[in-house]
Amino acid sequence: MNTALNRRSFLRTSSLAAAGAVPAWFLDYRESMAANRISLSPNDRPALALIGCGGQGRGVANRASKSAEIVAVCDLDERRLGEALKSFPKAQRFSDFRKLLQRNDIHGIINGTPDHWHTLINIAALKAGKDVYSEKPLTLTLDEGKRLVRVAEETKGVLQTGSQQRSDERFHLACELVRNGRLGKLTDVLVNLPSGPRGGPFAKAPVPPELNWDVWQGQVALTDYVPERCHGSFRYWWDYSGGTMTDWGAHHNDIALWGIGQERSGPVSVEAKPRIDMIPGGYTAYSEYEVHYVFANGVKQTTQSVVENGPDGRDLKKPEQGHFPHGVKFTGTLGWIFVTRGRIEASDPELLTMPILTRSQRLYVSRNHMENFIECMRTRKAPICDAEIGHRSVSVCHLGVIALRLKRKLRWDPVAEQFLDDPEANAMLSRKMRKPYDYSLVI
Ligand SMILES: NC(=O)c1ccc[n+]([C@@H]2O[C@H](COP(=O)([O-])OP(=O)(O)OC[C@H]3O[C@@H](n4cnc5c(N)ncnc54)[C@H](O)[C@@H]3O)[C@@H](O)[C@H]2O)c1
Known part of the structure; x- marks a missing residue:
């Protein structure tokens, strides 16, 4: 801290402390946040890391x-760094x-x-005055999300969650139609997700010399190096994902929330069951599962894993046969709309082809997810998938994971972001973080 800042802090402390005003350290913090952020003019190319x-x-x-x-x-x-360079x-x-x-x-x-690693890095970046494009x-954990949303608000940083389906015209069309009543009263949402691998048991191996395995594991309790725990396949371990x-x-539940109109809220109950046990010593996140949610407006959502191109040779990619690949199907009193990457279909084609004549709701339009982020860096407006929306979308997933692990029905308060009368489930809103890779790393 420089001398001028120290003197200013001192003067503020002595003159304002008695009046019970905002303390000097916080005013300095706000000043430094504002100073940290370098403004971008419309023609500047932002510097990104x-x-x-x-x-x-x-x-x-x-x-x-x-x-940029x-x-x-x-x-x-080091090898990954070399590839990026x-x-x-x-x-x-x-x-x-x-x-x-x-x-x-930057x-x-x-x-x-x-x-x-997402949350600690995102919080540190926002606190350093940087904007953030963070992968989904x-x-x-739910606790991480609550903290991140608070920091994004406090720092006024722009945070775009990498749920790029929101910037795709098909997903936008499906949600805009559903939100404007094209299906009549929305009753059910089916979210199909690809089933995961059920591999293992896996053997430990020497840590590759180019990798810092200790720091890679971050907040998670140290374990031996197992290649399947690391790059790419970390997502199939409950420890890391x-x-x-x-x-x-994170992609399809995000679209479901957008269509249901609950993108800043969440369900009021969740119940789940695994469809298969995992192999001891192998991947720990359930590979096949079904989860049932209910929202306060009465909409019921099922999120389930689907085996595409199943072993019995069924072509699961043909919705007209009653089987849907991964994607989101909205059903209402007047029909259904199914949307996935590169494809949108409906029970009656007119549900899609008829223009919307009277709109009660207009959804955010973004044609390019990254360009939307960069534009918002300039305008300081919220991007299409801001911190709260990204947090609420993954909250639906985390609720499903917790219900799968507890294997019973849980009641959820989406305002307080707490389970009702359930200390065991509430204990799973956060995890024990290995020091020094806890929040103290980024204070
Ligand atoms: N939006 C999408 O469609 C989409 C698609 C694929 C992956 N993703 C997401 O992107 C993320 C990365 O996925 P991936 O498949 O590229 O994973 P990956 O494991 O191949 O790559 C992650 C990289 O991060 C590095 N890393 C780990 N901890 C770090 C730290 N503290 N500091 C600096 N580097 C660190 C690793 O060494 C590795 O090189 C995941 O969260 C994944 O869910 C999103």
């Missing part, structure tokens, strides 16, 4: 580089995201790390 250089992070950074400069890359795996040779390399965040010429970050699923329930669920 990529943290987490796996396939997804690099893909997103490549898309961002059409309108990728000035820094960060990873705990091939695409962005001028970028500065980092292995510690906290050092990267000290660069004050406007924003792309967070492509595994799920268990936005969080590992929630299986396809959170991986694909």
